[in-house]
Amino acid sequence: MKFEALAIPDVKLLFPKKFSDERGFFSETYNQTTYADAGIFQSFVQDNQSVSCNAGVLRGLHYQCTPYAQDKLVRVAHGRILDVAVDIRAGSKTFGKWVSAEISATEWNQILIPCGFAHGFVTLEPDTEVHYKVSAPYTPEAERSIMWNDPDLGIPWPHEESDVTLSQKDMQAMSFADYCRNPDF
């Protein structure tokens, strides 16, 4: 399995093989053995899928607090996203730092977001379909949101505030300063 570490090495980009022929293509989008070869030993317990009708749909920055934290293996079956992971591990030398990558059906790449990172993405094309595996079940009471455009994080999203579509939850997300007052990682 071809992979590369991003600037925060715990976040990895993966490049599964795609076997194309005159019918179309086949790809193993997850395989415990070959992903272990890339240093991904997490076991996943839940598959998620979100479809966003337009470009500019922004979901995040989300995480589940300990002990309900989730590793996430994210891929795009149709369309393209800018995916962002923010290190929220208290004491980490990259605390408050972020990494980003374009994940798309065209590139057929994936991103592993470990526990201890807040995760978000913005769609770059209409009808973008994101599939992701998580290593712990959904626990609503453990769900937290940090403001996507928090000035202390300074994530250079490609959209202005007026151009993004957010959920009510994400519109009311906490600031990063609020998170720092009571970090739950």
Ligand SMILES: Cc1cn([C@H]2C[C@H](O)[C@@H](COP(=O)(O)OP(=O)(O)O[C@H]3O[C@H](C)C(=O)[C@H](O)[C@H]3O)O2)c(=O)[nH]c1=O
């Ligand atoms: C995450 C989740 C949600 N839901 C229900 C709860 C809501 O009624 C509905 C929509 O949930 P939400 O608005 O939180 O969905 P997203 O904004 O796409 O959130 C996700 O997007 C960001 C990028 C993430 O990294 C998280 O995995 C996840 O928070 O699905 C479930 O039933 N199970 C689940 O695992």
